[in-house]
Structure formats: structure tokens, C-alpha cells
Amino acid sequence: xQEHDMSWVRTEMALAQPAPAGVVxxxxxxxxxxxxxxxxxxxxxxGIALVVMILPQIINWAFIDAVWTGPNRTVCATVAQGxxxxxGWSGACWAFVNAKFGQIMFGTYPVEERWRPxxxxxxxxxxxxxxxxxxxxRKGLNALLLIVVxxxxxxxxxxxxxxxxxxxxxxxxxxxxxxxxxxFVAIVVSLPLGIVLALGRRSRMPVVKMLCVIFIEAVRGIPxxxxxxxxxxxxxxxLPPGVTFDKYLRALIGVSLxxxxxxxxxxxxxxxxxxKGQYEGADSLGLGYWQKMYLIVMPQALKLVIPGIVNTFxxxxxxxxxxxxxxxxxxxxxxxxxxxxxxxATAQTARSGLIFAAFVFWLFCxxxxxxxxxxxxxxxxxxxx
Amino acid sequence: xxxxxxxxxxxxxxxxxxxxxxxxxxxxxxANFLTLLAAIQAFAAAGFQTLSNSVIFLDLTGIIAFxxxxxxxxxxxxxxxxxxxxxxxxxxxxxxxxxxxKNREKGLWVMKHIAIGILGAATLGLMASAASxxxxxxxxxxxxxxCGVSTGxxxxxxxxDKGDWQGIDADFCRAVAAAVFGDGTKVKxxxxxxxxxxxxxxxxEVDILSRxxxxxxxxxxxxxxxxxxxxxxxxxxFMINAKKLPGVNSALQxxxxxxxxxxxxxxxxxxxxxxxxxxxxxxxxVFEKLEEVNAAYDxxxxxxxxTDQSGLYGIRLTLGSPADHxxxxxxxxxxxxxxxxxxxxxxxxxIVKWTYFALLDAEELGITKxxxxxxxxxxSPEIKRVLGQEADTKIGTDLGVSNDWVVNIVKxxxxxxxxxxxxxxxxxxxxxxxxxxALWTKGGLQYAPPIR
Numbered sequence: 137x138q139e140h141d142m143s144w145v146r147t148e149m150a151l152a153q154p155a156p157a158g159v160v161x162x163x164x165x166x167x168x169x170x171x172x173x174x175x176x177x178x179x180x181x182x183g184i185a186l187v188v189m190i191l192p193q194i195i196n197w198a199f200i201d202a203v204w205t206g207p208n209r210t211v212c213a214t215v216a217q218g219x220x221x222x223x224g225w226s227g228a229c230w231a232f233v234n235a236k237f238g239q240i241m242f243g244t245y246p247v248e249e250r251w252r253p254x255x256x257x258x259x260x261x262x263x264x265x266x267x268x269x270x271x272x273x274r275k276g277l278n279a280l281l282l283i284v285v286x287x288x289x290x291x292x293x294x295x296x297x298x299x300x301x302x303x304x305x306x307x308x309x310x311x312x313x314x315x316x317x318x319x320f321v322a323i324v325v326s327l328p329l330g331i332v333l334a335l336g337r338r339s340r341m342p343v344v345k346m347l348c349v350i351f352i353e354a355v356r357g358i359p360x361x362x363x364x365x366x367x368x369x370x371x372x373x374x375l376p377p378g379v380t381f382d383k384y385l386r387a388l389i390g391v392s393l394x395x396x397x398x399x400x401x402x403x404x405x406x407x408x409x410x411x412k413g414q415y416e417g418a419d420s421l422g423l424g425y426w427q428k429m430y431l432i433v434m435p436q437a438l439k440l441v442i443p444g445i446v447n448t449f450x451x452x453x454x455x456x457x458x459x460x461x462x463x464x465x466x467x468x469x470x471x472x473x474x475x476x477x478x479x480x481a482t483a484q485t486a487r488s489g490l491i492f493a494a495f496v497f498w499l500f501c502x503x504x505x506x507x508x509x510x511x512x513x514x515x516x517x518x519x520x521x
Numbered sequence: 522x523x524x525x526x527x528x529x530x531x532x533x534x535x536x537x538x539x540x541x542x543x544x545x546x547x548x549x550x551x552a553n554f555l556t557l558l559a560a561i562q563a564f565a566a567a568g569f570q571t572l573s574n575s576v577i578f579l580d581l582t583g584i585i586a587f588x589x590x591x592x593x594x595x596x597x598x599x600x601x602x603x604x605x606x607x608x609x610x611x612x613x614x615x616x617x618x619x620x621x622x623k624n625r626e627k628g629l630w631v632m633k634h635i636a637i638g639i640l641g642a643a644t645l646g647l648m649a650s651a652a653s654x655x656x657x658x659x660x661x662x663x664x665x666x667x668c669g670v671s672t673g674x675x676x677x678x679x680x681x682d683k684g685d686w687q688g689i690d691a692d693f694c695r696a697v698a699a700a701v702f703g704d705g706t707k708v709k710x711x712x713x714x715x716x717x718x719x720x721x722x723x724x725x726e727v728d729i730l731s732r733x734x735x736x737x738x739x740x741x742x743x744x745x746x747x748x749x750x751x752x753x754x755x756x757x758x759f760m761i762n763a764k765k766l767p768g769v770n771s772a773l774q775x776x777x778x779x780x781x782x783x784x785x786x787x788x789x790x791x792x793x794x795x796x797x798x799x800x801x802x803x804x805x806x807v808f809e810k811l812e813e814v815n816a817a818y819d820x821x822x823x824x825x826x827x828t829d830q831s832g833l834y835g836i837r838l839t840l841g842s843p844a845d846h847x848x849x850x851x852x853x854x855x856x857x858x859x860x861x862x863x864x865x866x867x868x869x870x871x872i873v874k875w876t877y878f879a880l881l882d883a884e885e886l887g888i889t890k891x892x893x894x895x896x897x898x899x900x901s902p903e904i905k906r907v908l909g910q911e912a913d914t915k916i917g918t919d920l921g922v923s924n925d926w927v928v929n930i931v932k933x934x935x936x937x938x939x940x941x942x943x944x945x946x947x948x949x950x951x952x953x954x955x956x957x958x959a960l961w962t963k964g965g966l967q968y969a970p971p972i973r
Contacts, residue, residue, distance in 0.1 A: 209838070209950060216842045218950070235682045244684035307711060310684075368717060463672060463712045473712070474680055476673030477687075478950045481838035483819070486812070 198491075201227030205234055212482040219482070229484040233492045236474045240492075243310015243470055249302060253313050256290040260320070268507060270514060283324055290317075306384035310465040312496065314384070318391055318466070319453045325392040326452070327445070330399025335429065337400065338407055348400070355397035361458050363390045368462035387459045395452045402444040406437030439515045446508035450501045468493050656728055656862070656869035657701070657921050665707045668694035669727035672712045675835035676945035676953070677733045677753070677858075686710045689944045690731040692934045693752055693860055697729060697876045700926040705933025719744050722863055729873060731860040733831075746861040749874040753859075753945075754957045754966055756852030757791050758830035760837065763847045765824050772851035776801035779823040781814050783807075787854070792827055795853040815839060829856055834951045868921050875920060879927045881969035882907055883936035885960055890935035893928055907972045916972060927972070937967065 158164060170180045203211045203221075212229035213219025221227075233240065242253050263282040266272040294317070297303035309317075336348035367386040410433055418428040438445070460469035471489040474480065660666055670678035670690055678688040695705040713721050713732060722730040723745055733755075734740070736748040759772050759780075769775065772795075782789050784807045796803045806823040808814045818826045819840050826833065830852060837843045860877070862870050883889075886904050888896050897910050909917055909924035917924035934940050941958060942948040959965025 214842075216844050217838075217840075218843065239680065239682075239684045244680070247683070307709070365716075461714070463714055463717060465712070473673040476671075476675045476679040476835070477681060478675040478679065478835060478838065479681065481675060481835060481950065483839055483841050485839065 197226060198228050201225065203227060203229055203231045206231035207235075208479045209482050209485075212480070212484050212488075217482060227484065228491070229480075229482060229488040230492075232474075232480045232482075232485050232488055235480070236471070236489075239470055239474065240311045240467065242313050243465055244308045245304060245310070245313065246302070246308065249296070249304055252293045252296070252301070252304075256293050257316075259286060259290065260316075287321070287324065306382050309384060311470045312467050314459065314464060315453070315456050315466045318388060318456045318459065319449075321388055322391045322395045322452050322456075323449055326395035326399045326448070329392075329396035331403050331434070333396060333400035334403035334407060337404055352397045352400050355394055356401070360390065360394050360455060361461055363394070364458060364462050383462055383464055387462060387464055391452065391456065391459075394455075395448060398448050398451075399445065402441050402448055403437065405444060406439075406441035407433065409440050410437050439512075442508055442512050442515070446504055450504055453500060453504070454497060467496060656866045657872065660701060660728055660869075664702075665709050666694060666698045666701065666729060667727045668697075668708050668710050669713045669718060669721050669730040669732050670694070670710050671732045672714055674733055674832075675838075676831060676949060676951045678710070678712075678731070687944065689752055689940060690733060690860070692940050692944065693731045693877070693880075694729055696880060696930045696934045696940075697873055699929040699933035700872060700876045700879070700922050703923060703925075703929045705929075719746065722746060722861065725863075728869070729860055729862055733858045734861060736857045736859050736861075740861070745864045747864050747870050748859050748861045749870065750877040751857040751859045751966075752877060753831065753857075755829050755831050755856040755858050757788055757827060757854040757856065758833055758852050759849040760818075760826045760833045760846055761824060761849060762821070762845055764845045765821070770847075770849070772849050772853070773799060773801075775803065775825055777803065778825045779804040779806050780825040780827055781806045781808070781818045781823040782827050783811055783814050784809055788828055791854045831945065831951075831953060834945070834953050838950055872921055875972070876930060878969035879907070879930050879972065880934075880937040880940065881960065881967050882972055883927060883931050884938040885962060885969070888927075888931055888936060890931055890939055893931045897928065903971075903973075 158167075171177045206212065210219040211231050212221070212227075214221045214223050214225050216223055238247065238250070242250055245253060263278065263286055267275070267278050267282055272278075292298055292301070294309070294313075295304065295306070333348050333352060336344045337352065339345045339348070364387060367381075367390060368383060371381060371386070414432055414436065415428065418432040423431065456466050457468045459466055460472075465473055471493045475486050475489065654662075668691070670686055670688075673679050674688070674690075676688050678686050678690040681687045691710065694708045694710070698708040699705040701707075711721065711727050713727070713730075718730055718732050718734065719740075721727050730746070731752075733753070734748075735755075736751060740746050741748055759775065761769055761775070761778075763769075766775075766778070780792060780803050782792055782805055789805070789807065792803075792805070803825075804823075806817060808817060814826070814828075815836055817823060818836075826836065828836070830848065833848050837846050837848070840846055860873060862873050886896075886901075886907060888904065888908070893908070896904055897908050899905060899908075902911075905911055906914065906916070908928050909926065914924050917926045920926070923929070935943070938955075938960075941955065945951045945953045946955065955963075955965060957966045959967065961968040
């Protein structure tokens with residue numbers, strides 16, 4: 137065979153050629169994404185036209201014509217409105233946000249004590265960031281500090297009344313402080329409680345199963361707003377005088393239990409997606425129930441439902457705004473409350489305040505959403521379809 | 522017959538016997554259970570329907586409780602009714618009826634006690650605060666006054682840049698704090714929604730409700746509140762765009778106008794009444810939320826905006842061109858706004874009421890924040906008496922406060938006129954004219970009995 141002339145078979149690999157100019161670079165990207173067909177081209181033109189029409193006005197309003205500082209409404213009102221701006225002026229009144237910034241962050245928390253929530257915020261960032269970055273070591277210690285030690289420390293810092301700190305009642309909390317603390321507690325409580333409820337609902341023990349089903353279905357059957365309302369309006373009538381349940385505590389319990397019920401259903405979805413073979417495999421290795429769940433089932437199930445979990449977190453973060461119904465003022469509530477300040481009543485105030493509140497909410501929700509996508513990619517083990 | 526079949530028959534027989542004995546009992550229990558369930562449902566429904574009016578809600582609880590008691594007694598009578606009452610008062614009959622009745626009675630007894638318990642707990646919340654310590658003692662013990670304010674109404678109670686509550690309603694609470702403690706800062710504010718406000722006062726969560734609340738007979742009697750006076754005479758008014766409706770200077774010229782109004786409010790009803798009474802046509806433009814009404818009016822979707830007159834001035838500030846808009850002089854409803862306290866504590870009621878009168882009397886006598894110290898040595902016996910400078914005066918101590926209480930009030934918030942100007946009048950962005958809120962000596966309605 138070796139004598140045969142096999143020269144029609146190449147003996148060395150052909151050299152890689154650069155991609156043709158038509159499929160790489162900016163021009164190709166434009167061709168592929170913007171003007172691939174007649175329909176695409178029309179959509180592109182319409183889109184660009186819309187951006188050109190709207191964007192300059194938004195930038196003008198939000199940045200160029202905006203008022204950044206000022207003592208009262210006159211800086212944000214035109215001459216005809218009793219202010220100093222020329223007639224026909226329209227710009228964002230960031231001066232309002234600026235003047236109310238302390239309230240938007242901390243509510244009516246005493247000014248001289250505001251270092252306490254700030255310190256709690258710094259602690260949260262210091263503990264949360266290394267927790268979120270996978271390459272930082274000592275995750276166990278970090279988690280312990282964040283989930284066990286941090287809430288206790290921040291409780292004493294925020295509430296006070298011990299270690300020489302002045303007591304600050306929760307009625308004075310407000311703004312971002314309420315939004316963040318409510319959602320942090322709800323997140324920390326709801327995930328483990330939700331997992332337990334989901335396992336309970338799939339349990340073979342009838343009593344446990346029934347209790348879990350009743351809890352989940354009952355909680356999911358009532359709107360959060362109803363529970364908050366009942367707790368604030370009806371509860372005081374049944375308590376002896378002087379015994380007042382802290383409003384904040386009521387909201388905290390309500391929001392946490394709600395989130396737990398929803399979380400339970402999300403986790404149950406993940407549990408159902410795990411093939412029976414995984415359970416049987418774990419059984420055949422001789423693992424007990426908790427070992428099986430901890431080592432085999434939960435890691436797979438939770439990974440599958442990361443989008444659902446984060447979705448619940450984001451929903452919960454935004455649901456905290458409902459505490460306005462029991463006269464607790466979260467970020468949105470405090471912004472809206474300040475619209476009633478006659479010193480800042482202008483045509484631009486409400487717009488600017490609401491846009492600022494929306495921006496803060498978006499910042500947190502977008503952050504959570506991006507981090508969940510990153511986690512999904514990192515934990516991706518090749519099941520992607 | 523196989524073994525299993527015979528076992529099955531025996532089992533069925535046992536079941537039948539058991540069923541014959543237990544079913545009536547079960548049914549009796551079920552009936553009781555259903556009654557109880559219905560009662561709970563009615564209770565919950567009543568609670569939901571009358572949340573804003575919690576005393577009616579209490580009444581319904583009471584009705585449920587009394588119904589339960591009556592039925593319990595009826596069942597007792599029925600039990601004896603079958604065979605008549607025995608000589609010693611006991612009833613004699615046998616069998617199922619007895620079991621059924623006994624169970625029914627027992628169930629109703631349980632229900633009665635649950636209902637009484639609920640009622641008791643609810644009433645306790647109302648009564649015990651009055652029965653135990655007086656409000657003045659409680660307030661002095663805790664060292665501050667808990668004041669219920671609105672969740673934000675320009676000029677009445679709204680947070681300033683530092684988050685402190687400002688406005689007529691907030692200042693009134695400061696005045697009471699000054700009268701009680703000699704220090705206007707010893708007050709804590711609780712923002713309350715319209716639905717929460719009465720419950721908060723009844724349950725003792727707040728000591729004064731100073732929350733732009735209209736004084737009505739229902740609230741004064743059925744709700745268990747006592748209104749102390751009218752700190753602001755408000756009423757529904759109209760605002761028009763003078764550019765769109767030139768030459769209109771009275772609401773009677775508004776025939777055929779498009780009127781922006783918030784739906785589901787008394788405002789909407791008053792509007793209909795007013796136009797009907799004056800035989801005028803109008804075109805209502807109705808919105809659910811206040812923000813929507815504001816936006817629609819600003820965008821020119823209607824010619825007229827109607828709501829409480831004090832609110833119109835606040836809304837005018839947020840319009841594109843406030844100068845074009847005119848608040849018409851007509852007031853078509855009476856909305857006397859004032860602070861309220863719990864019923865059943867006369868001492869506290871008097872302190873709050875006379876704080877209000879002291880503010881008015883101070884204005885009438887020309888006592889201001891600036892001159893109050895000089896006024897103490899005034900030659901006028903009346904001023905001296907009001908300021909507690911008379912020898913052996915007991916006016917303040919009889920009221921339960923110190924004798925220089927008026928001095929403290931005026932030092933803290935000024936007199937009524939100063940309070941008005943600073944919060945809603947010429948010294949504020951709202952620029953509301955005194956109008957009917959002027960003193961009686963100047964043609965207004967504010968009148969206070971003498972302090973002597």
C-alpha cells in the first residue's frame with residue numbers, strides 16, 4: 137500500500153484564513169443587526185428618529201436645564217409661578233431631591249444619630265461584597281457574619297436603647313432605610329423558610345404536608361395589602377391599651393411570611409424538575425433524607441430556579457412600597473409625602489421626585505438581576521439548551 | 522359466605538350502629554360549627570365594610586354576641602319545651618333530641634363566650650384607657666404628646682426639609698405640648714391615613730387627632746370622639762382658569778362648564794347638589810386619584826377644579842401657570858376642620874379645648890410671640906389674667922397645667938393669627954386669605970370664650 141501514490145490527500149493542514157471583510161467589524165454588525173432586510177431598515181430608521189426626537193429633550197430636562205441646589209420652590213418655578221426661572225422653563229428639580237435627601241435615605245431618623253444607619257450600610261456592603269465575589273475565600277465565616285451576626289449588630293445599632301445608644305423608635309425610620317431593611321430581612325428569612333416549606337409540601341408525612349400546604353395556600357390566597365391593613369387597623373382594637381405592636385414589626389412579619397410562601401413554590405418547581413433517578417441514586421448510596429437533600433437534590437434544584445428566586449426577591453423589594461398603607465414611609469412613600477411640603481410645591485417637583493425614586497429602585501433591582509445572570513452562567517454545568 | 526365477606530358485614534353493621542348514634546351528634550356539631558363560621562364571616566365582613574368607622578364595626582360584633590346569647594337561651598327554652606319543665610326546673614326527655622339539644626346548647630355556649638370575648642377585648646381597647654389613668658397622667662408619665670397628623674397636606678401637616686412636621690395641625694399639637702410641659706417640642710407625630718385615624722385615637726395610639734378632620738355629628742357621637750373646636754373653617758370651593766373663562770368671578774356663572782372632580786368623595790356629591798340647586802348644567806370629568814385630577818386640570822381637560830378650598834391653594838402652586846388660575850369666593854359645603862380627643866376624659870378635653878381658645882384670645886388681646894414677655898407686665902388686667910400674672914391665680918392649675926400656660930403656648934407657636942400666617946397665610950407659599958377664619962372682631966368666625 138505504501139507504494140501507492142496518495143498525493144491527492146493533503147499532508148498538512150490548510151492555514152486559517154481571516155474571515156471575509158463582509159462578516160466582521162462594525163460594517164458587518166450594522167448590516168447584520170440594523171439593515172439586514174427592508175423591514176429591519178425601516179424599523180432602524182423609525183427607531184433612530186424616535187431617539188433623536190426624544191433623547192435631547194430628556195437630557196435637556198434632566199441635566200442641562202435641571203436645578204441642582206436651592207433653598208425652596210422659587211428655584212424650580214418660573215416667574216409666572218412665583219419663582220426665578222424664565223417663563224417657559226422646564227427642567228428637573230433635583231434641588232427638591234437634594235433638600236429632602238436625608239429624609240429619602242433615613243426618614244425622620246434623628247440627624248445626630250444618622251451615623252448608625254450609615255454604619256449599618258457600610259457593614260452590609262463590607263460583608264455582602266466578598267459574599268458575592270466567588271473567588272474570595274472563607275465563605276462559611278462570611279455567611280455566618282452576614283446572616284447571623286450582622287442582623288443582631290444592626291438591630292442594636294438601628295433600634296438602640298442598649299450600649300449607651302439612644303433609643304430610636306421605628307416610627308421614625310423611613311426612606312431607603314425601611315425599604316432595604318425590610319427586604320433584607322425578608323430575603324434572609326424567606327429563602328430558608330421557603331426551602332423548608334417546599335420540602336414539607338413534598339413530604340410523605342401527612343401532617344407536615346398538610347400544614348405546609350395550608351400555610352402556602354392561605355398566604356398566597358390573600359393580598360399582602362390586606363394583611364398589612366388588617367394588622368394596622370384591626371389589631372389595635374383587640375389589644376389592651378398600651379400594648380402596641382410595633383408597626384414596623386408587623387410589616388416585617390407580614391412581608392417575610394409572604395415572601396416565604398412564594399419562595400416555597402419557586403423551590404418546589406425546582407424540586408419537581410429533578411429526575412427521580414437522582415433521588416434513587418442518593419438512596420442507593422445510603423444517604424439519609426437530609427444528606428440526600430443537602431448533597432444531591434438541593435444544589436441541582438436551586439440552581440435551576442435561580443431566575444425564579446431572584447424574581448421573587450425583586451418583587452419583594454418593590455412590594456415593600458405597600459407599607460405606605462399602614463403609614464410607614466418607605467423610599468417611595470417618603471418622596472410622595474414630601475410633595476405636600478408647600479415650600480417645594482412646583483409643577484416639576486412630583487416628576488423629579490418620582491423619577492429619582494424610580495432610579496433608586498431600578499438601581500437595586502437591575503443589580504440583583506445582573507448578579508443572578510452572572511451566577512447562572514457560573515453555575516452552568518452544560519445543561520443549557 | 523367467605524370470611525372476608527362476613528367480616529365486611531360485621532364491620533358495616535358496626536359502622537351503621539355507630540353512624541346511627543353519632544350522626545345526630547355530628548350534625549348537631551356541624552350545625553353549630555356552621556353557625557359559628559357564619560358568625561365569624563359576618564364579623565370579618567363587617568370589619569371590612571366599616572373599617573373607616575370602627576365603632577359601627579364594634580356594634581356589629583355586639584349584635585353577633587347578643588344574637589349568640591339569645592339563641593343560647595332559646596335553645597335552653599326549646600330543650601324544656603318538648604316535655605315541659607320539671608318541678609325542680611330541670612327538663613325531662615330522652616334520646617336523640619336531648620343529645621342534639623345538649624350539643625346545640627353547648628355549641629352556642631362556646632359561641633357565646635367567643636363572641637363575648639371578642640366584644641370584650643374590643644371594648645376593653647376603647648374603655649380601659651379611660652378607666653385606668655387619665656390621658657394627662659399618661660402623657661406626663663411618658664413625657665411627650667403623641668399627635669396624629671395627616672400623611673401630608675400642605676399648610677396643615679407636611680414634613681419640612683429636616684423631616685419635622687409643619688403646618689396648622691402640627692403647630693396645634695405643639696401648642697398643647699407647651700401648655701402641658703411648657704415645652705413645645707415635647708410632641709411626637711404619627712402620620713395617619715384617613716382610614717386609620719379614628720382607630721388610632723380610640724386605641725390610644727395617639728393622644729390628639731389633629732389631622733384636618735371635619736367635625737360632624739356622627740364623629741362627635743357615634744365614633745367616641747370629642748371635637749375641641751374648629752381650627753380652620755374650610756369648605757368646598759372652585760378654581761377656574763381665568764384665561765379660558767374670562768370674566769367669570771362667581772360660581773353661579775359656571776353653567777355648562779367641564780368640572781374636574783375626584784370620584785367617590787363627598788366633593789362629587791356636593792358638586793351635583795350645588796349645580797342642581799342653582800339649575801345649572803355641568804359636565805363632570807371624574808378621576809380616581811388626586812394626581813390624575815391635577816394633571817387633567819393642568820392639561821386643560823376641564824375648566825373648573827373643585828375640592829376643599831384650602832386644597833385648591835396648594836394645588837395651584839403645582840400648576841404650570843398659577844397666576845392664570847383664580848379661586849372663586851363661593852364655598853358650597855361646610856368643612857369645619859379641628860382637632861379631636863377621646864370621649865370620656867373631660868380633663869384632657871378641657872386642656873386641648875382651652876389651648877385652642879387661648880390661641881384665639883392671645884390674638885384678640887394682641888399677645889404675640891415677640892411681645893409676650895413685655896405683655897406680662899401689661900397694665901391691662903385682662904392680659905395679666907390671661908398670662909397668669911394675677912396674684913393667687915388658679916386658672917392654670919384648675920385646668921391641670923401651670924399658671925403660665927398661655928405664655929408657654931404663645932412662646933412656642935405664637936397666637937392663632939401668627940400660626941395661620943406662618944403656615945397657610947401670607948407668610949407661606951399658599952397665601953390663603955384669612956376670610957372666615959379671621960377673628961370675630963374682624964368679621965370672621967373665630968371666637969373664643971374669655972379666660973377668667
